[in-house]
Amino acid sequence: MTVDLVRGMRDVLPAEYTLSRHIQTILERTMSAYGFQMLDTPIIEHRELYLRKLGEDLVGKVYEFSFGGRDLALRPEWTASVLRAYVAGMQDQPLPLRLSYAGPVFRYERPQRHTYRQFTQVGGEIIGGLPPRADAEVIALACAGLAAVGVTDYTVRIGHIGLARELLSRFNLPERTRGLLIWSLERLRAEGIAPVRERVLANLGTPPEGLELPVGIDDEQAVVWLERVLAAMQIDLRTGTRSPSEVIQRLLRTLRRADEQPLVDAALDRLVRLAAIGGSPDQAMPQLADLLGVDSVAFRELQAILELLEAHAVPSTCITIDGALGRGLHYYTGLIFEIYDREGNQLCGGGRYDDLVGALGGRQPTPAVGFAYGLERVMAAAAIEDKDAPQTILVAAVHDDDYPYALRVAGRLRASGYTVVLDVRRRSVKDNLRDATRRHFTAAVIVGADERAGEYIVWRDLATRTEQRIPFAALGGKV
Template sequence: MEISRPRGTRDFLSKEMKQRKYVENTLRRVFENYGYGEIKTPIFEDLKLFTEKSGEAIKEEIYHFKDKGERDLALRPELTAPVARLYLNELQRHPKPIKMYYFGSCFRYERPQAGRFRQFWQFGCELIGGKSPEAEAEVIAMAAHALEEMGLKDYKFHIGNLGIIRSLLKDAEVPDDEQQQIMGLIDKGDVEELETLLNNLNVSDSLKNILLQLIGIKGHNEVIGEVRSIIKNCKGAFKSLDDLEELLNLLETFGFTNYIVDLGIARGLDYYTGIVFEIYVHGLGAQKQISGGGTYNLIEIFGGEPVESTGFAFGFDRVMEALKKQDTEIPVKGHVNVFVAPLSNDMREEAFKIAQNLRKYGISTDVDLARRKVKKILSYADNLEAKYVVLVGARDIADGKVTLKNMESGDQELIDLNILSQDLGQKLNGR
């Protein structure tokens, strides 16, 4: 009987895990340098946490089930809602702003395809209670800093403000349900379908033209003046545009200019209240978006006090794919620095003692467990990318010594057994 892994999942071997761990640790270092602390939430949550956030239709896209106590639960499809729940349960009285980051697997029941899996990973953050646009500028700068540290190239931030279009729709008294339809199609980027919807909803030609102009605008901060001339007399839209302009100015202060103003970003979710952004990587095709985020008020949806939050999440798997396609060099070291090789069966116990001493000294060490001949031991150690092999022979041991072989140069030297750990430690640390 052949047992395969479930559809839409992957196995990761040691080399790939080292690469993923390196990128994960790079992200951790950057986030913590900005004052974020790591949190963890359960892999499964109450189903209503996600239906409250996204509606009942979300059940078609996620893994949900009843447990033995007949409770409706779901494997988390994302991590923003669990973080909001954690805040409500544990942190409402905590001094603000609160900076949290997370890394974990999520699950969606969708058709597996390139860049889309049923189990995937997110690395993201939430800044709860920060004031905009300062909080937004720092979050965007942190995301850019992280990509720079990873060595990723050819990426661009697309930044917009939902308040501009929402204010225009509100001033025109477009009903809420129709507003959501419009924002959904803007988010999809389907201009033709959007035009059809606007015609069907009997939206005025003036508003239709303004909306179509706005979502087509792309550029740097020089487009702010163009937007002002289009939105005319809508005070709410002007306020949101001022917020966007202030954010762009602050990004300059943070030393970040790699962005495009894009008012066609809608994120498709009604709890986003202002600034939104997405990160695209050239060359990834349909799966070019590696991150998305913005400012929102999700806490209130779950019954808490209104509190502004800013956050984003990297699609970790897409980041890894982008690094792979760009041939980015990810440092991967062998997981064993030293291999201990007994030269005869009666030296096996001595080899085990030496290996244990090296391990207790903090040196990653493996030892022959297959009773190989010396030639095969050296070949196996080379395959493990061990830097040194300790050859344990009866004559050397009798003199209190072992032979140390440098696997890169091939050089060998006799080392006193009582200083082996210190000597290897110095060699491995470059001293």
């Protein structure tokens, strides 16, 4: 069990860790410039927090376990945890509230290139932010962070859950069936209509044999018919935890499922048209207008987001409209987006989730929108020079008597902002210079009797192989 748990996870060695921390710092700094404040949440949460709204694809990847009589889970994503923290302790804060975060998440999925079962998300949420301005801001912020780490060649795929919801509102289908159809959009494009139809209808179930409703009766007549049938079968509805009326209504919903099949077929025909729409805004928006009408609330909202992205200076050439975009998380209610690098790796994603605060026990309905980077994938796509990284200096004493002076030199250099490595192996001068060069240190300072007596150092630049003599008193600033 232990071996299987860690398979697909990995150690992050010093060089990679240093670079990832540098990139993470840049992303955090970018979000801070937009007014986002950092918070942290536990890695372990109650399992129920994630099972409510994640969707079946992600729920199946949650590391879950029981301990102390409680059902727990390792955090598979940050949004639900952040919203739980907001509901628990920040509902008295003025809105909108911009919160950012960074830390590990865990998903039991097949490891592949730049995809691990433990990875790091860096992201932010605007709680109380209204569309379209807050939606456009999170996309613009996501792009700004990528630009800051040197990722300039990317594609922003944008969709809107409201488009599918509006199409399905034209059919008299239960909310559960609509949900199944909406979250089958990506499968609809990838697999075609037949397997999706089969899956949706299988989830609807079939009426018990011999209890099909008579054709043409309405719900009131159906209730009377069911009461007579159950009475004739001598079935007592008062023995369970539900009232007889609740049992009748539940059974009626089951029997009505057969009536949903023609509606499901008609709804799928519309969704196929939506899933087929994709391309640049100039290409896709007219197609969406034809399908939904220019008076569609979701269409107008999407149009407004695109106009604001232009004002944010996000190039329209990097934007693709995707009618089938779903992201697999069932808490989304409006805008959804993903950003991909030129090799097709997803770097970040997010969207709007106006119902999640209420679902987690918030005092009042609160709109919210957010996004998260996958740090490991951003790092693989980044092209930056670590100009802010401290320079590393080797300080070595020739003899034991020189070591106290070497310590003074090291302390002064550290106070000036350098990273200083002291020789603790009593190497020779030649070996120390060779070791410092091999480690790509910036410079070496070898301290001997002359330097100690004269209160100076000799700074050996390892890249240019030049030397300069510097008084100890002058080591207050960078060389």
